Amino acid sequence: MAERLRPIAASFVAAGPCGVAVRDRLKGLTARDELVLRRVGAYLGVLASRDLAVRCRAGLEHSAQAWAERKRELTPLSSSRWAGAITKASHDQWALARRCHLAHIRTLESGIAVIAHRLSQPIGAKGSKKAPGGYRSRREWHAKTRRLHVLTDRLQRERADYEAGRVHIVRGGKRLLNSRHHLAAAQLTEAEWRERWQAERWFLQADGESGKRYGNETIRLTPDGQVSIKLPAPLAHLANVGHGRYVLAARVRFAHRRQEWADRIDADRAVAYRIHLEVARGRWYLTASWQHQPTPIIPLQAALAGGVIGVDTNADHLAAWRLDVHGNPIGNPRRFGYDLSGGAGHRDAQVRHALTRLLHWARGCQVMAIAIEDLDFAQEATREKHGRNKRFRRLISGMPTGKLKARLTSMAQTAGISVVAVDPAYTSRWGAQHWQNPLTSRTRRTSRHDAAAVAIARRAQQHPIRRRTPPPPHDQSDRAGHRSVQAEPCAAGCEETRHRTPDHAHDAPGPDTARTRATSTPNTVRGTPVQLTFTVQERSSNDPDGRTCCYPSRCSSAPPITTSTSRTSG
Structure with a gap:
């Protein structure tokens, strides 16, 4: 029985990012500069923690009026702009935790479904690529039964929290918090951990304001690289210039997108800044970010007008191959490794x-x-589906699918190259089946990943991946298989066996004639239809049958034949 293939989604040109972030080190900070940054960050961090707790307690009942009340309470303690930055950061963090909470619920549902399916199978039943089989032993079956009850209870608790709008957020990071109980494994002392924990909980970031000087009044960065900070009201005595501002001794020189940033601040457009400390290196950094209009997406056919490069993503390298506009591989495959x-x-x-x-x-x-393939291993990397196959789960989890796609779209947009996302269904299987051996020669060894890159590129060009194999040379009938004819991508059933239709004018059936499987016309000069006119004389009276010979050229006793030929085209 033939395998049932799942529907294949259409390819599309991926949209580029709508935001930009650049970073530079704050070099030349004095001891007073670092002291001011530490005190401002710690003070605003306490206000941010309090505001986040208020936002989490509000849950789904939060409104614009409650947001305004939170901002009014923080304004006397800092400033109106610092209060706006803190309340917006708290709201964004709550929304991110809400999305992560929903993703966790989906993961629990997937794990419960897999365990329930495997428990319903007989012990030792073999699985397939579509669904896993039963468990190996009765002991494992019993352990998974208990785990099913644990996950079910956990899912009910998470659903109740999600419906009530409760989220669990740790300012500073849950991973860093847990490392406090495993200092030896983290290779940290208590003092080192405390320093990192406090630095992660500081708050030194401000959103930009369009129309204001250099796009930000709270943390201002001038075109010559001078950084100044608007101090909160309780720390205004630390200012070294007028209007309660503190100017750092360090200068900022963005090496990446400097001209784009300069054009933006010259027009007084919004730019957000964040100052943070990397405790491990002992360095201070400033990050600038802004939003811009995304580049218009060009049509798929226009992007593929000069050919395409197919890229197969793997755990340790990118396999790439270049194809022309007709879907033919050009040159040799390329590999770009990474660790x-x-x-x-x-x-x-x-x-x-x-x-x-x-x-x-x-x-x-x-x-x-x-x-590139539009990959998402959220369902494939689940612990319950692959069970003991830790190596395969680690392999899937280690593949940089989301980060690689985000990086590629951002860098390709800068380079003026379009990224086409294709459905990953059957690309590795069909590539190895139809392209690995034909592209292998004495001087070139084609791997399965290289063949998958060809399959990905052909799917982006809307060409069929599967190639047609020719029949045996001793037989030209249909019982040996379909012929090696490449159908057009837009033809209906282009992946199936080609149906032959007569092309000869003298062989074409009439309107009332049933369709037959006649041989089609070859694409050569010999296939041009020829109109023949024969004048055949009758046999002599000695012919016992008195019939007219149907094949006079094959009859040795036939009288001479007068022949006139005329070749017509079409």
């Missing part, structure tokens, strides 16, 4: 370096489109 071990900064740098090399190669080939 995802280590910290988050190292992993992000590795992904960014691999994408930079990919984009440089695309611009060198003058290709304006990159095709």
Whole structure:
């Protein structure tokens, strides 16, 4: 029985990001500068913690009037602009926790469904790629039964919290909080952990204001790199300039998107700033962020006008292959490796370096489109589906799907290259089945990932992935299989066996004639229809049958034949 294929979604051009963030180090800070930053951050952090607690207690009953009341209460303790930044940050953090809470509920529902399915199967039953089988032993079956009750109770509790609007937020991070109980594993002393915990709970960020000087009145950054901060009212005595402001000795020079930032502050457009300390390095950084209008999405056919590069995402490398406008692979495949071990900064740098090399190669080939799978391993990485296969779960969880796509769309937009997202269904399977062996030669070894890159690119171009295999050379009938004819992408049933229709004018059936499986016309000069006119004389009277010979050229006793031929086209 043929396998039932799931519907394949249409490819689309991914939209670029609508926000930008750049960062630079605050070099040359004096001891007084660091003291002021620490005191301002700690004071505003206490106000932010209190406001976040008020916002969480309000839950779903929060309104615009309650938001205004919170801001009025914070204004005498800081300033109107600091109060607005604190209340908005609390609201955004509550909304993020709400979305994460819903995602956690979806994960619990998925795990419960998998456990219930596996418990319903006989012990030792084999699974498939579509659904897992039963558990291996009765002991494991009993343990999973108990876990099913635990997850069910946990799901009921989480649903009740979600419906009531209750969220659980830790300012500073839950991971850092838990490391307090495992200082030896985190390789930290209590003093080092306390310093990191306090730095993460500081609040030194301000949203921009359009129409104000340089786009931000709370944390102001001038075109020459001078940074000044509007001090809260209780700390106004620390100011070193007028109007309760403190000017830092450090200068900021953005190396990335500097001209874009300069044009924005010259027009007094909103720019948000954040000052934070990396305790491990002992360095202060300033991050500038702003929103802009996203680049208009061009049509898919326009993006693919110069060909496309298909990219297959893997745990340790990107496999890429260039295809022309007709879907034919050009040149040799390319690989861009990265190492995802280590910290988050190292992993992000590795992904960014691999994408930079990919984009440089695309611009060198003058290709304006990159095709990538629209992957989401939220369901595949669940613990309950793969069970003991920890290696496979770790492999899926380690693949940078979301971060890689976000990085690629952002960097490709800057380079003027479009990113085409395609459905990942059957790309690896069909690529290995139809493209791995044909693209392998004595000098080139094609891997399964390289063939998948070809399949991804062809799906982005709306070409069929599966290739048609020719029949055996000794037989040209249909019982040996379909012929090697490539149908158009827009043809109905292009993935199926081609139905042959007669093309000869003298073989074409009439309107009342039933359809037959006649041989189609070859695409050569020999296939041009020829109109023949024969004049055949009658046999001699010695012919016992007295019939006219149907094949006079094959009859040795036939009289001479007068033949006139005329070749007509079409």
